[in-house]
Amino acid sequence: MRFARGNAVVLSSFRVRHGGDLSTARRLFGSPPAGWLDLSTGVNPWPYPYGTIHPETLTRLPQEDALEALLAAARNAYGVPAANGLAAAPGSQALLQMLPAMRPRSRVAVLAPTYEEHTVAWRRLGHVVEEVGSLAECGEADVVAVVNPNNPDGRITDPGRLARTAEELAGRGGWLVIDETFADVAPEVSLASAADLPNTLIMRSFGKFFGLPGLRLGFVAGPPALVGSIASRLGPWAVSGPAMHIGVRALVDAEWIVRTRGRLAKMRRRLDDVLSETGLTVVGGTDLFRLVETAAAQDVYRRLGQAGILLRSFERHPRWLRVGLPPTPGALKRLSVELEGNRSGRAAGGRGRP
């Protein structure tokens, strides 16, 4: 029970290690003199310029018309057909957490390796979860969860294949859950705009692409009855006033969205150059993060952490590192210098080789 005693209750929420946790980084590595360069997340380093947070978004209960405006903006941005339901939540994580409580004990297939919270959330509520390597291995699963594009390897699952999976699942009362947290930088793979996908829930994250994960805002689109049930379970005032206010402005800003996609793609290419120049093999990713594979991953993680650069390592995949986008050319240079020094150190001392 320790996890729930005192303030240690927090530990239960962090059973899965996540990126972006500088407080844990500080415990591991101390506080770097130059400040942290946090490349451990897949969050856009150039947040949407949200301007001022008006006090009344905090001092008043979130307003019904503000929620309507937010949903209209999200519907337009994601292309959700008028016939489909759409609901807003305090983060796509909150939606992910709800789904396992909405079904009797089910057989759940999670397309893996992927963001581990899907497996954790379904398993926690007693469902039988199997992590599978492809949709062909889903067998007779009642629920299939797919992150598309995938985190951390960027794997893209063909939308047509997903549509067929949806039909198969619906035929036996099952659900297809598509987590499109990173689809803002790969809009061509999104199924949010598909009509008539039976029993399919599409989850979208606001915070990753718009660079505002602290705001807590996410959406789910899908069949009206299913989405309506989710909205009912979320209850009134699920989304904060600031999230409504900032969300609606950002989601209608088509010019910023297009420009940001270009800017992320450009920095991603520069990051790939640095990674390959310093001997790291990029094996996947999206325009919001890159995945490298190296036998020296644990050593690189530790040495860069000691130098104040936080990457994302994976307990279950010790040869992997995920690298987020540096916010500035200077930050990219700092990464380059440390990776280069690390490579020289390893080459000279032979440390970190398995």
Place this chain on the structure above:
Amino acid sequence: MRFARGNAVVLSSFRVRHGGDLSTARRLFGSPPAGWLDLSTGVNPWPYPYGTIHPETLTRLPQEDALEALLAAARNAYGVPAANGLAAAPGSQALLQMLPAMRPRSRVAVLAPTYEEHTVAWRRLGHVVEEVGSLAECGEADVVAVVNPNNPDGRITDPGRLARTAEELAGRGGWLVIDETFADVAPEVSLASAADLPNTLIMRSFGKFFGLPGLRLGFVAGPPALVGSIASRLGPWAVSGPAMHIGVRALVDAEWIVRTRGRLAKMRRRLDDVLSETGLTVVGGTDLFRLVETAAAQDVYRRLGQAGILLRSFERHPRWLRVGLPPTPGALKRLSVELEGNRSGRAAGGRGRP
């Protein structure tokens, strides 16, 4: 299904009518030239002076150490014993929504009349809910939900009686759910600081007393295993960055808390004077709202709405009106003038009498 189509999904979240919804008020009454005086909520009209919202609370994922600090502050403010669990959520409403998914089909007794979302949330998930007038009528219920002090009548349930109810319920595996949303202005009735209350969950709202309901922040205290299960279901990053940042500062500000209690009590007495001077009988309430009972309630509600003053009316209690605290002496005067004019109008024209 209409509730889940298009943006009308919002309607499903507002099946129960709530205070504070100016967008609906505008549809009913138009936009008053003098601006709305919203007295339809139980929210403190003098919000905690939260200062600046630092951008990094939005641009970073909520940090683990910030959550620990928030929970420590809440634990201290509410007096939660070290042996009890404590979890933070995006609003006490979010906690209320979760509980029905955490039990098999149960018999639920809700001490009524009260905040209707308790009944709605349990019934929605298939539990058998009975609204009862006293704890003595709870019979063999598996779950008992009590709002203490109660909304809207301010009824106080004796903590000792609640403790006995907790023992009885625990004896048959049941839960006692105490919603202490308004206990900040009646700390003597809170059971948040009680140790060894079996199977008892205490819910606290941050937004009402601190005047920041748009922030979405609430807490639940209780047995570690039960609270740990809630924390797990909430998942990581349940609370936004701004909520953590503002919440921790407000909850440790003991001087502000004490001063605000006094200020609310003083304005509540002045409001009572105005209400009784204009012929309205105060039948209950807390220092955050007053309940009046009058045969002319619907007429008063409509006439004040037309004058730009929004009160809270109750579909199931047509003789009731709930009146929140005016933010200024001028606002109190405006209320007084409109209520006086309304009384004269009714006396002269005989309108609005049942």
